[in-house]
Amino acid sequence: MRKVKTLGLLGTGVIGGGWAARALHFGIDVIAADVKPEMEEWIRGAVANAEPALARLTSAPLPPKGKLSFTTELKVMAQQADFIQENIPEQLPLKQRMLAEVSRHAAADVIIASSTSGLTPTDLQRDMAAPERFCVAHPFNPVYLLPLVELVGGQKTSQSTIDAAAKFFTYIGMHPLHVRREIPGHLTDRLQEALWREILHMVNDGIATTGELDESIIYGPGLRWAAMGTNLIYHLAGGESGMRHMLAQFGPCLKWPWTKLEAPELTEALIDRMVEGTQAQAAGRSIRELERLRDDYLVAIQQVLRQYNIGAGATLRSLEERLFKDASAGHAATIGDLGTPTRLPMRLLDAVVRPEWVDYNRHMSDFRYGQVFGDAMEPLFRQLGVDEAYRASGRMYYTVENHIRHLGEAKVGESLYVTAQLLEADNKRLHVFQRMFRGRDDQLIATADQMYLHVDTAAAKAAPADPQVRERVQQFARAQAALPRPAEAGRAVGLGKH
């Protein structure tokens, strides 16, 4: 098959726009054909809307962006394209006619694929010239972000068409899934549709609202489905004997009216297939190992959603607000008392090195040290009276400098703790020295020499802190007065000095 430099789109719409954005981003030219000339502006808008998210997908170096052109002539598109993707409405006779027409204008080595959600390729390729170069390539919305594309061949489709299409879709960042048998709805839409029809029944029967039904997924199974499917998840739920145990335990439920869909008979042959399939998926990994992987991604996803204050992330946020409130009400004395004279720096934070914090050498990435030092300042600032309410008034401390020295390493799962020492302070500034220790051996692994400046964000300039905050700062300074100044503080970066 030929090298794909230009993707031809037959029909635009949401799916066509998504294909265009993805292909252009990864350096493929796109020519879009639509009988309606106004769709040119539309597709350019769709590409522009997709770009901000797409631009954040990877920071790896990209080839120069592809060029987008538009034509109302199907023939012009068919003659320029190296690969044609059809995205017209889901009507079999219309698709058959258009695919036949485009196939007569395109060279025989140009793959023609259909984005159909559920029509089957044998039906679609019926009237085409060179039908062996046709397949279904079914993407998911938003096409520019979701990697899945189902590839389905019809009776006349050649294996080399499937292989070449898979290669092209991989090039533009996708995960081609070869659906080996034609079936209405392919694989994904059959599963989605079963869930969707059950939803319609429940709304129809007045059991629940659409919002309640969405909640029933996003706070639970939906989080799991982001990285493991139902089968592997049920394999894990079965404990050490996996899917076989799960089927023995929940097999009887298949007879219960838990959905309006009747289950197939749970024969020995079916049980064997389910067990063999999930064992292949486990690929020798123990249940315990898979559980750890599941737990890791579930934690990490919830933390990402927390940033967006959506779904399980919103739950986590409000939990944290409550925990901070309880802690300041004295329920949890995690950090020392600000005013008590001490011969030790204040212990601020206990943390654990998270799996997503490590890099290729399995050590915590450099910038995560900055994150832990920053997290550690949070309880200190709260003790100084710089809390949500204070920040909401537009005043806060900004970091102006942070000099981190790396003295040791931390691996996944290791515990860390951070201490702080106030070196100098005036009405606006705090010079804080932090130390990070590894929990298992109390080894000092990093220091941070930091300068904070109090700002009034409305006035957009430095301003003295509140008298009450200043009083607490002085209290803190007095309590730590006996501490020796760390040798590492106030040093510069340079070759001569190491």
Next chain:
Amino acid sequence: MRKVKTLGLLGTGVIGGGWAARALHFGIDVIAADVKPEMEEWIRGAVANAEPALARLTSAPLPPKGKLSFTTELKVMAQQADFIQENIPEQLPLKQRMLAEVSRHAAADVIIASSTSGLTPTDLQRDMAAPERFCVAHPFNPVYLLPLVELVGGQKTSQSTIDAAAKFFTYIGMHPLHVRREIPGHLTDRLQEALWREILHMVNDGIATTGELDESIIYGPGLRWAAMGTNLIYHLAGGESGMRHMLAQFGPCLKWPWTKLEAPELTEALIDRMVEGTQAQAAGRSIRELERLRDDYLVAIQQVLRQYNIGAGATLRSLEERLFKDASAGHAATIGDLGTPTRLPMRLLDAVVRPEWVDYNRHMSDFRYGQVFGDAMEPLFRQLGVDEAYRASGRMYYTVENHIRHLGEAKVGESLYVTAQLLEADNKRLHVFQRMFRGRDDQLIATADQMYLHVDTAAAKAAPADPQVRERVQQFARAQAALPRPAEAGRAVGLGKH
């Protein structure tokens, strides 16, 4: 209802262990009752296994951990607990008998809840003393990480029981979903079960393997379901007219054999309910606004999964490997030439401030500056010959110091670029000065004064770099020889110096 200090567990197993881990972590004592004494060791093991992931869920301050005790006497548990959660096998007569028994030993203001997946509360509370304090509280595995708990009342359940149970589950970090009507399977398991039975049919009919069916979810719809359910997602897919358009467009598919589940008739009344429901979910947000939110979380989740090399994250990783390979083969000249004499620092990286990078004041968090500076070193190291193969040989540069000065701010979506200047180098060390600029106005917003040390990780000590790497370092130094030394380099943090 009484304040919950002690949670009683009736039955242990995977679900009971999950409840124990979650409650203990958030400061609730747990007393577990199981007739089998060997389950004490089992549940302690389950709690220990859950702890590493649970410990990473939040860095907010926690109350002191709860204490776990165990008894083989149901009565002892019932008399000590302030809230009782039942987790015994899914057999109605057994559950009825045990719930009745426990209800006779527990005070009447102690809520008793069942973890049942699908049995209905009216059946379960039949023989209980004070049945008004009973409800179903159905959690999801792993109970210690997934926030969803379905609360279902039976005919005799009081509203105050549901309210008090919701309060308790919220306290231990969960999202209580009140299921307003009793139905076998409640809400979530009906949806899961429809999907599960469709899977069993497809495996039974030889259409696909369990692995293929899992792929059909995790690379596509599963990513969406982590934060938006089918209904809101379909509302988005309908474009500006949302769910109504979507039902008009895909309504006919409900008659097609896309699943073995028959759909209800798409009446006007049902359409109205679907439209009203999703409009309430959209809560005044435009389709465009919701699309941006969807795109943001889809990007962020894929990046988290990338760290674990799982599902869509694995797809992203291999895409990036290919992009780096193509770039070094010259397809994308994103950065300058190492050997050409220049009067400018080398431009290393173009980036965009991601939504998950900003903090409460909508500016990029401090530690993300460190991340961008670190990302920017990656293309430079690759040009110096420090690539995967070199690192795989156990040699690499470690950051020993990084002094960041913050001079300005960056908001979400703003573009950034980073330049680098080599200040000094010897056989083992690189002293690199980076500058970060805001794209829109070329404003310098941060500098990083960094020292890197070449190490041999096998020997665990500093070692000279490869001659080839050293040659490229010298080449780079020569090319930048004409650049003036930045005034900010080699300065120390301190109050007197600003």
